[in-house]
Amino acid sequence: MFEFNKNEPLWQQIILDIQTKIASGYYTTGTQIESVRELASIYGVNPNTIVKSLSVLEDKGILKTERGIGKFVDMDEAAIEEMKIELASRLIQNVVKQCKAMGVDQILFDAIAKKEYMHE
Amino acid sequence: MMRLIKLELIQCKNQYMTLMFIVMGGFFLMGFAGYHLESVRGMNAMEMVSTIYGVTAFVFMMGVTLLCFVVLVRVFSTFASSMFNRNGYLYNTLPVTSYELVASKIIAAFIWLVIFGLVLLASMVVMTIGILLAVLMDNMDIFRQLITQVDLRYVLNRCIYFFMALFDGNGYYLFQSVMMILSTISIGYTIITLVHLPLIQQMKKALRYVVYLIVIVLMILAMEYIELPFLDTWMVLTIIGILGYGLTSYLVAHKIDVAG
Amino acid sequence: MSENNDVMIQIDHVTKSYGSTKALDDFSLQLSTGKIIGLLGPNGSGKTTLMKILAGLIHDYCGSVTIDGHTIDPYTKSIVAYLSDEPYFPKWMKIRDGIRLYHDFYTDFDVEKCMHLIKQMELDPNMSIKSMSKGMNEKFLLALCMARNALVYILDEPIGGVDPAAREEIMETILSNYNPNGLMVISTHLVKDIERIFDEVVLIKQGSVVLHRNAEELREERNQSIDDLFVEVFRHDAFN
Numbered sequence A: 001m002f003e004f005n006k007n008e009p010l011w012q013q014i015i016l017d018i019q020t021k022i023a024s025g026y027y028t029t030g031t032q033i034e035s036v037r038e039l040a041s042i043y044g045v046n047p048n049t050i051v052k053s054l055s056v057l058e059d060k061g062i063l064k065t066e067r068g069i070g071k072f073v074d075m076d077e078a079a080i081e082e083m084k085i086e087l088a089s090r091l092i093q094n095v096v097k098q099c100k101a102m103g104v105d106q107i108l109f110d111a112i113a114k115k116e117y118m119h120e
Numbered sequence B: 001m002m003r004l005i006k007l008e009l010i011q012c013k014n015q016y017m018t019l020m021f022i023v024m025g026g027f028f029l030m031g032f033a034g035y036h037l038e039s040v041r042g043m044n045a046m047e048m049v050s051t052i053y054g055v056t057a058f059v060f061m062m063g064v065t066l067l068c069f070v071v072l073v074r075v076f077s078t079f080a081s082s083m084f085n086r087n088g089y090l091y092n093t094l095p096v097t098s099y100e101l102v103a104s105k106i107i108a109a110f111i112w113l114v115i116f117g118l119v120l121l122a123s124m125v126v127m128t129i130g131i132l133l134a135v136l137m138d139n140m141d142i143f144r145q146l147i148t149q150v151d152l153r154y155v156l157n158r159c160i161y162f163f164m165a166l167f168d169g170n171g172y173y174l175f176q177s178v179m180m181i182l183s184t185i186s187i188g189y190t191i192i193t194l195v196h197l198p199l200i201q202q203m204k205k206a207l208r209y210v211v212y213l214i215v216i217v218l219m220i221l222a223m224e225y226i227e228l229p230f231l232d233t234w235m236v237l238t239i240i241g242i243l244g245y246g247l248t249s250y251l252v253a254h255k256i257d258v259a260g
Numbered sequence C: 001m002s003e004n005n006d007v008m009i010q011i012d013h014v015t016k017s018y019g020s021t022k023a024l025d026d027f028s029l030q031l032s033t034g035k036i037i038g039l040l041g042p043n044g045s046g047k048t049t050l051m052k053i054l055a056g057l058i059h060d061y062c063g064s065v066t067i068d069g070h071t072i073d074p075y076t077k078s079i080v081a082y083l084s085d086e087p088y089f090p091k092w093m094k095i096r097d098g099i100r101l102y103h104d105f106y107t108d109f110d111v112e113k114c115m116h117l118i119k120q121m122e123l124d125p126n127m128s129i130k131s132m133s134k135g136m137n138e139k140f141l142l143a144l145c146m147a148r149n150a151l152v153y154i155l156d157e158p159i160g161g162v163d164p165a166a167r168e169e170i171m172e173t174i175l176s177n178y179n180p181n182g183l184m185v186i187s188t189h190l191v192k193d194i195e196r197i198f199d200e201v202v203l204i205k206q207g208s209v210v211l212h213r214n215a216e217e218l219r220e221e222r223n224q225s226i227d228d229l230f231v232e233v234f235r236h237d238a239f240n
Helices: A010-024 A036-043 A047-059 A077-102 A106-119 B002-035 B045-084 B088-092 B098-138 B140-149 B152-166 B168-195 B205-225 B233-254 C047-055 C074-079 C095-105 C111-120 C134-146 C164-176 C191-197 C215-222 C226-238
Strands: A063-066 A070-073 C007-018 C021-032 C035-040 C062-067 C080-083 C152-156 C183-188 C200-205 C208-214
Touching: A010 A036, A010 A047, A010 A077, A010 C215, A036 A047, A036 C164, A047 A063, B002 B045, B002 B098, B002 C095, B045 B088, B045 B098, B045 B140, B045 B168, B098 B140, B098 B168, B098 B233, B168 B205, B168 B233, C007 C047, C007 C183, C021 C035, C021 C047, C021 C183, C021 C208, C035 C047, C035 C191, C035 C226, C047 C062, C047 C080, C047 C152, C047 C183, C074 C080, C080 C134, C095 C111, C095 C134, C111 C134, C134 C164, C164 C191, C183 C191, C191 C226, C200 C215, C200 C226, C208 C215, C215 C226
Parallel strands: C035 C183, C035 C200, C080 C152, C152 C183
Antiparallel strands: A063 A070, C007 C021, C007 C062, C200 C208
8 A cells, every 4th residue: 555654644645646657657648547536545545635636736737627537637748847857856855955964065966966876 | 024023033043943853852752752651551542542632732731831931031031132232233233113123022032932832732743653653663453453443533623623722702812812922022021121221230230130020029019919990911911011012112222222 | 625514423412421430421523424534542432432322222321413314213223334343243143144134124235245345355155153253253244334335334443453464455445435425433543554544533532522623634734643643642541
């Protein structure tokens, strides 16, 4: 089952996960995502939590509803790229903060980052 | 209602069926062995026939009394456990009214009594067969006499006469008996339910049994001394039975806690 | 977001005493349709008593309780699927007798679904209640309960005596029975695994409501899991 950080609202983490899935290509432009019931089962949460996450995603313009059919990814290539950058930035922000706290300067940081990226 | 009664009957089906076979088997052996008593062996055919009649009638009467007692004891003890203990979780969450629930238990208990009554009757036949078999194996002469001399039609007549007695007076007597049995069962249930009221359940165990005793004594006194001028005993019993049924159902629905 | 605010369960000023102890003390609660509610509290806090009242097993109390606008009666019993914390099927039954019973009495019972769940739990319809362990009995009751398409589910410690692997399965079964027109009330003291499925949580302490809030809102406000909140609220009790 999907692992949550239960100290934070689950709906936010679901939004993040769906965004990540779009960014990674799991959901491509125009594909239909799973139904509320299916998503509730996938994430192991209450359907109302899913409904909230999907509604926020719709407000952000990431998903759109086709009446009677379901929800679809409503982002084009450019929008997805932009979102990818945003998600990655947020991840890196955390890392940068922690490294800075350890006294790692920018040159060292870049070197380490490059090495680790090639490693993966 | 039917499904409730069906449920009640299925409950003890296996146990009771085994019991029935044991009872009938027992009577067969009794008849078979009974023949070998000194006094019986020496009889001639006519004496043997009248002995058989006498014995079966006597045993049947005794058996009926014993049967009522045994079945009722069993019925009352299972009523308490099935309604107010853990098993009560099942019955009390079924989507039926308490009136239906209690009625089904009264009716089911009655049906079992009738079934066992019939089993007892059949046992008499089985016992007779046992005797005859013993005769056959021991003394061919007497056996031949029994078979030829005894008028089968006469035997059948006696049996039919016995049954018709039940329906004497347009079945009035039978009706009375049925009402009295149902009422007794109902009153028994009422007493058990009263003892299971939360108020009483919370008392210490010893005190609870005292209450039990008091209620039973009161019941008996009431039946002894309440004499309404124009009502027969069975009518009084029936009225108390009906009131008891109403009280039981009301208490089960509004005052009882299950497995408190 | 579809916010269904119809009240399904209304509990007003309920007090239930056992002698001098109060299992429920002026207890009031209102639960709306379309929610999965977590009833959380330590053992002896009154959860089971409350659920037994809702199921129609306890009748001697003060206050009023209604389900779908009805006082507890055969109608409420027909729309409520109750799972008690202890197994209660009579010893003489076999599994298929229990299934037939539910089929006879509950119109919302789905026999096929039940058979499917039974198989999933590795039980056999010909097994007798007598021969089954406590855990197997609990699984059987759960299967019967979840095979009903009831409006209201009252589950008393459904993951209590179950191993962690089976817990996920049970949570999935519970979620798959979710009905937006219905209500699920689940009591537990093992909050960690199951908190993710709750819409709202009700914390009960010594027969009274301490807290009744939306779970996600609580997480957002307190930056804390419901489990941690639970420990915090009841920590004092642990050392009592």
